[in-house]
Amino acid sequence: MTRVNNESLSMGELSGYIISYGKDPENLTEKVRINGADTMEYTVTNLDSGTWYFAIQVEDVDGLLSEPSQPVSKSIQG
Numbered sequence: 001m002t003r004v005n006n007e008s009l010s011m012g013e014l015s016g017y018i019i020s021y022g023k024d025p026e027n028l029t030e031k032v033r034i035n036g037a038d039t040m041e042y043t044v045t046n047l048d049s050g051t052w053y054f055a056i057q058v059e060d061v062d063g064l065l066s067e068p069s070q071p072v073s074k075s076i077q078g
Helices: none
Strands: 014-022 030-035 050-060 072-076
Touching: none
Parallel strands: none
Antiparallel strands: 014 030, 014 050, 050 072
């Protein structure tokens, strides 16, 4: 893993993740903070039907956030 400036980044330097999501990939208004870099999965619940978009950011122990990932989508059937 590397930082934006290409410096090395170890798992021990990560504090957690932020998952942003919403129905507009350009405006992900909902957020979930996951404390603990060892969490490898998370389920977002109570989504109504439609297409939802999700992006993730990594946070290091100094509070620095990565750029958001490219959004991915999931369609929920009602």
